[in-house]
Amino acid sequence: MKIAIVGSGAIGLYYGALLQRSGREVAFLMRSDLPVAKERGIRVVRKDETFVLDEVAAFARAEEIGVCDLVIVSLKATGNGSLAEILPPLVGRGTKLLTLQNGLGNDALLAELFPKNKVFGGLCFVCLNRIEPAVVENYMAGSISLGPRLGEDLAEAEEIVELFKAAGVKTRCEPNLAEVQWKKLVWNVPFNGLAIAAGGVTTDVIVGSPELCGEARALMREIIAASHFFGYDFGEGFEDYQIKITRPMEGYRPSSMIDFVEGRPVEVEAIWGEPLRQAKAAGVATPKLEMLYALLKRLCR
């Protein structure tokens, strides 16, 4: 089984490294990290251990990799426009595609590009930062919720889940991908968004300010209301739970905020724009999300 990792941000480096360490054949498609990865390998820094993959199959062009069994897309969603050009050499008749990207719209794009292939999506609940080329830092073990774009592909989703489990990643198979995508947005929309709009602040500033924490909760309620409309129920107290899990993160910098302060593209459409459009189309009132999106679209242009 041959796996391609497309995009060497924190997610791609981390899960690609774990899959390779578990014995899989992994090919990394990279740009900026390529020389470092070739020379020094990929390094993963965790609380309890640090490990280095010395031998990394890293490539600049998909043609050098060829057709794979599984293509994992871990590019930032702002780079989705290039997938139509990048992916074809990796995708054959039986190739499965897995997006580990943030927000909404990514699996729909893969399905559009490769209508005959099976598409899956995974949501990574994890704190990762790529601290320098080919070096990724992991703050908490975390987990992946992984599901098929179409319900009929559930059995294949379970096979991919086993792959990650064998690599030591807590992974759960979710029959409904859209549901877990909305579920993750309940955290990402407020915390990634307010961290940028409040001037590049860490999560402790948001939960520590009565006003900003109130806005975070109000944004969560809008996402939860939209989720309800689509038939998803995250249970009682889900809003409180988000605050509870955020407090111990202390000075955590949400990934979009890091992108923002470092002048890199921010996934504004995937995380805020597409959910806003879907909620609006469903007739769900989202005044807070609307304002946050308007500000982010300008701030992150």
Next chain:
Amino acid sequence: MKIAIVGSGAIGLYYGALLQRSGREVAFLMRSDLPVAKERGIRVVRKDETFVLDEVAAFARAEEIGVCDLVIVSLKATGNGSLAEILPPLVGRGTKLLTLQNGLGNDALLAELFPKNKVFGGLCFVCLNRIEPAVVENYMAGSISLGPRLGEDLAEAEEIVELFKAAGVKTRCEPNLAEVQWKKLVWNVPFNGLAIAAGGVTTDVIVGSPELCGEARALMREIIAASHFFGYDFGEGFEDYQIKITRPMEGYRPSSMIDFVEGRPVEVEAIWGEPLRQAKAAGVATPKLEMLYALLKRLCR
């Protein structure tokens, strides 16, 4: 008749200069602009004319000025905490107090400090910038809407209006001060606020972006809804009118935005905090104002 101008920002310099040019005795209480005003006078730059007041009675301490007939407070509202200390030497039994400050809560403070004196408020609809010490630039003629804090003082308000008219300022007497304060907030809340929250942008960016212009309009509707609750009606099409008057301003930088980008205090409580608290107390839904206030409070801390 002796007039004191407390605070030599754009508003104080401009109206003080016009009052003095019309023959009134004006004393300026200044801090940073004092040496320049003493040496070179005050200069007013307008589209059609530039004039300089060579002889300016500028002072550093209120004791040097003594009791006045009219005390005009043109400090930024963020400096209100110092008024209890600054004003007393200027205020005698018959002294009238006029605040030309932005937002809500300023006349209430003056009435609290000097319960036996008559308090008035003026809203300046004008584009002014203090471009260097003792130099103020005026972009459009503009006008003042001036009224008594208490309805019973309407006749005295009319006397003050005449003073400004004689100085060449288009001034209108308004029987209800709170009404004109809310009316001005319909512009100030969205444009000063979004100009900061969107990253320090000019008004053309706001009216030129469908998303930001939509937010500006939504903020206006919240202020108009609160105003309705208090019994004020600005008439049909008032929201559209705000957009219409803003378009020709082109690259105008709202005063709060200038303060923000130049690192000076921003009148967050007067312009956003106090209106939000009054609207909330009245039970008017203001989700947009609430988010804007939360962001501004952090951004301008």
